[in-house]
Amino acid sequence: ASESNLIRATLFPGDGIGPEIAESVKEVFKVADVPIEWEEHFVGKEIDPRTQSFLTWESLESVRRNKVGLKGPMATPIGKGHRSLNLTLRKELNLYANVRPCYSLPGYKTKYDGVDLITIRENTEGEYSGLEHQVVRGVVESLKIITRQASLRVAEYAFHYAKTHGRQRVSAIHKANIMQKTDGLFLKCCREVAEKYPDVVYEEVVIDNCCMMLVKNPSLFDVLVMPNLYGDIISDLCAGLIGGLGLTPSCNIGEGGIALAEAVHGSAPDIAGKNLANPTALLLSAVTMLRHLDLHDKADRIQDAVLKTIAEGKYRTGDLGGKSTTTEFTNAICDHL
Amino acid sequence: ASESNLIRATLFPGDGIGPEIAESVKEVFKVADVPIEWEEHFVGKEIDPRTQSFLTWESLESVRRNKVGLKGPMATPIGKGHRSLNLTLRKELNLYANVRPCYSLPGYKTKYDGVDLITIRENTEGEYSGLEHQVVRGVVESLKIITRQASLRVAEYAFHYAKTHGRQRVSAIHKANIMQKTDGLFLKCCREVAEKYPDVVYEEVVIDNCCMMLVKNPSLFDVLVMPNLYGDIISDLCAGLIGGLGLTPSCNIGEGGIALAEAVHGSAPDIAGKNLANPTALLLSAVTMLRHLDLHDKADRIQDAVLKTIAEGKYRTGDLGGKSTTTEFTNAICDHL
Ligand SMILES: CC(C)[C@H](C(=O)O)[C@@H](O)C(=O)O
Ligand SMILES: CC(C)[C@H](C(=O)O)[C@@H](O)C(=O)O
Numbered sequence: 001a002s003e004s005n006l007i008r009a010t011l012f013p014g015d016g017i018g019p020e021i022a023e024s025v026k027e028v029f030k031v032a033d034v035p036i037e038w039e040e041h042f043v044g045k046e047i048d049p050r051t052q053s054f055l056t057w058e059s060l061e062s063v064r065r066n067k068v069g070l071k072g073p074m075a076t077p078i079g080k081g082h083r084s085l086n087l088t089l090r091k092e093l094n095l096y097a098n099v100r101p102c103y104s105l106p107g108y109k110t111k112y113d114g115v116d117l118i119t120i121r122e123n124t125e126g127e128y129s130g131l132e133h134q135v136v137r138g139v140v141e142s143l144k145i146i147t148r149q150a151s152l153r154v155a156e157y158a159f160h161y162a163k164t165h166g167r168q169r170v171s172a173i174h175k176a177n178i179m180q181k182t183d184g185l186f187l188k189c190c191r192e193v194a195e196k197y198p199d200v201v202y203e204e205v206v207i208d209n210c211c212m213m214l215v216k217n218p219s220l221f222d223v224l225v226m227p228n229l230y231g232d233i234i235s236d237l238c239a240g241l242i243g244g245l246g247l248t249p250s251c252n253i254g255e256g257g258i259a260l261a262e263a264v265h266g267s268a269p270d271i272a273g274k275n276l277a278n279p280t281a282l283l284l285s286a287v288t289m290l291r292h293l294d295l296h297d298k299a300d301r302i303q304d305a306v307l308k309t310i311a312e313g314k315y316r317t318g319d320l321g322g323k324s325t326t327t328e329f330t331n332a333i334c335d336h337l
Numbered sequence: 338a339s340e341s342n343l344i345r346a347t348l349f350p351g352d353g354i355g356p357e358i359a360e361s362v363k364e365v366f367k368v369a370d371v372p373i374e375w376e377e378h379f380v381g382k383e384i385d386p387r388t389q390s391f392l393t394w395e396s397l398e399s400v401r402r403n404k405v406g407l408k409g410p411m412a413t414p415i416g417k418g419h420r421s422l423n424l425t426l427r428k429e430l431n432l433y434a435n436v437r438p439c440y441s442l443p444g445y446k447t448k449y450d451g452v453d454l455i456t457i458r459e460n461t462e463g464e465y466s467g468l469e470h471q472v473v474r475g476v477v478e479s480l481k482i483i484t485r486q487a488s489l490r491v492a493e494y495a496f497h498y499a500k501t502h503g504r505q506r507v508s509a510i511h512k513a514n515i516m517q518k519t520d521g522l523f524l525k526c527c528r529e530v531a532e533k534y535p536d537v538v539y540e541e542v543v544i545d546n547c548c549m550m551l552v553k554n555p556s557l558f559d560v561l562v563m564p565n566l567y568g569d570i571i572s573d574l575c576a577g578l579i580g581g582l583g584l585t586p587s588c589n590i591g592e593g594g595i596a597l598a599e600a601v602h603g604s605a606p607d608i609a610g611k612n613l614a615n616p617t618a619l620l621l622s623a624v625t626m627l628r629h630l631d632l633h634d635k636a637d638r639i640q641d642a643v644l645k646t647i648a649e650g651k652y653r654t655g656d657l658g659g660k661s662t663t664t665e666f667t668n669a670i671c672d673h674l
Contacts, residue, residue: 084514110553111448111449111552112448127481127512127515127516128515132516132517132518132519133518134518135482137485138484138485138486138522139482139483139484139485140482140483140484140518140519140521140522141480141481141482141483141519142480142481142483142516142518142519143478143479143480143481144464144478144479144480144481145472145476145477145478146476146477146478146479147475147476147477148474148475148476149475175464175566175569177421178464178465178566179464179469179479180469181469181470181471181477181479182469182477182478182479184477185475185477207569207570208569208570208572208573208574209573211548211570211571211573211574211577212573212574212576212577212581212582213577214552214574214577215448215551215552215574215577215578216447216577216580216581229512229515232512232544232545233544233545233548233570234548235545236545236546236548236549237545237548237549237551237552237574239549240548240549240550240551240552240553241552244549244553245549
């Protein structure tokens with residue numbers, strides 16, 4: 001790729017194993033000749049007064065400018081008076097939809113075969129409002145906020161995603177039988193958007209029933225869209241079906257076309273710096289970033305190489321029952337490119 | 338059992354398949370010579386002004402007087418201005434803990450073997466407060482209420498249950514990393530109670546992670562205790578692991594020692610009256626009622642007979658892939674008594 005055609009993307013290697021798995025992505029992108037130039041940013045050592053968090057103002061500006069980014073795990077430093085790094089990113093960049101493709105990895109056996117679904121989570125409001133207070137001693141309340149604007153926005157994203165990715169069905173997950181006004185508004189917005197997509201089947205599933213159906217037969221689902229907390233729960237449940245957060249890509253979509261892909265697993269401080277980490281989640285997240293940039297060719301090549309390497313099973317990291325180092329696994333992927 | 342030793346218990350056969358599966362329980366109890374005399378109550382055809390629901394005042398008085406009851410599925414009649422029957426029962430009888438033993442049925446294959454856990458759900462508050470309102474057009478909020486009293490009460494029940502049922506561990510499920518005050522109070526109460534039970538291991542698990550762990554390896558859990566909505570979600574997820582709500586017993590514990598056991602599946606109007614329903618969930622719920630009454634002998638006999646019948650597989654209802662009628666299945670159970 002010639003200098004002038006390079007797309008700039010922000011990279012947050014993150015904490016713990018973050019730098020090692022970010023290294024793996026950089027290597028794979030180089031070998032696959034992906035026309036991306038990384039702009040690296042690190043979590044600050046002190047609170048930046050402009051963001052009120054350990055995230056620097058410059059790093060947020062970088063994502064806003066580049067509109068695409070990739071993020072490793074970030075461990076929020078212990079202490080009071082500042083927000084979690086993940087929540088700060090969602091808020092500051094208005095990352096309104098968290099999109100997680102969840103598919104079985106060929107050759108990596110779990111109890112479930114052929115899982116292939118997408119969870120799309122509203123990422124800005126709901127139970128995450130942060131509005132809580134003590135009414136009287138021993139009685140506390142928290143506010144769940146659902147707005148028409150955020151519900152329409154994520155519903156629109158979900159249906160558009162379904163349509164442009166050849167998906168047949170969107171299921172809105174809710175508990176409107178109990179929360180008639182809040183989840184009721186969410187459903188009303190989904191129905192309004194559904195009208196505009198006559199080719200996409202629309203259904204509504206109560207969250208408790210949805211979780212039961214998912215563990216019995218995940219193939220019943222295609223694209224799922226839901227309020228924040230349900231998305232938090234269901235996306236992790238789905239990750240469990242295919243082997244865990246170490247294998248699951250994730251991408252956050254923000255206002256103005258921002259896409260911030262991220263590995264949602266932890267920073268695994270116990271194995272950090274030992275060349276033992278599994279870069280799969282970050283690699284597959286980087287693939288979703290490439291798709292967002294319409295670089296489907298590169299995305300396909302990298303995804304295939306990752307999946308093939310895992311399927312062959314010769315090079316696997318410890319979390320997948322193998323003995324390979326991060327470097328060996330990464331080299332095997334590069335060999336498949 | 339002689340007349341004078343009979344324990345009176347309220348029976349709500351409920352709607353749809355309710356009467357048929359209730360018939361099965363009555364039959365099995367008769368053959369097993371259980372010293373229980375049923376006091377049957379039906380859902381009214383009109384709203385009883387004293388309960389503001391289709392549940393009659395007399396039926397609630399019956400449970401209050403007898404302190405034990407069994408309930409089939411109830412379909413809340415369509416219409417406005419009245420509460421769901423299930424919620425009314427919980428509220429009116431102060432049914433503060435919903436207890437669901439969840440265990441694999443020998444011989445009935447699912448993806449999971451040897452599941453054996455108990456979910457204990459706070460059943461009166463949390464996201465089920467019913468307090469919702471529109472702030473401005475397009476912005477609605479709902480209140481989640483957590484109180485010290487209800488949290489201590491359900492935590493106390495969970496630890497007492499663990500101790501008296503030979504269970505090793507209680508896991509409190511929460512999202513206190515986001516809802517620090519509400520779920521934080523719930524955890525604080527669990528910790529206080531845990532202090533009093535040094536022989537029971539206590540741990541705290543975030544709900545999203547809990548769901549992932551449950552689908553990967555449910556054997557990681559023993560007794561789980563949690564706020565209302567998480568309990569709603571996780572108890573159904575767990576039911577899915579062992580085959581569904583048609584196989585899962587449930588019992589609600591109320592103030593003053595009330596125990597109202599219930600089948601939590603639906604009323605299945607499509608097969609109602611056709612002698613096709615599976616009475617397993619109601620039978621196993623009745624077993625939990627017997628245990629509550631310390632009739633462990635009878636409970637063991639009936640539970641064994643139900644499990645053996647299912648394990649043999651000769652007589653199974655349609656939902657379990659068999660061809661038996663409710664009557665044939667019930668007779669097979671009676672033959673095992
Ligand atoms: C770490 C936590 C605040 C976060 C969330 O609840 O959203 C995580 O579970 C996630 O899904 O990204
Ligand atoms: C039917 C519904 C109101 C109820 C609930 O949400 O509690 C059900 O899901 C349950 O678990 O008993």
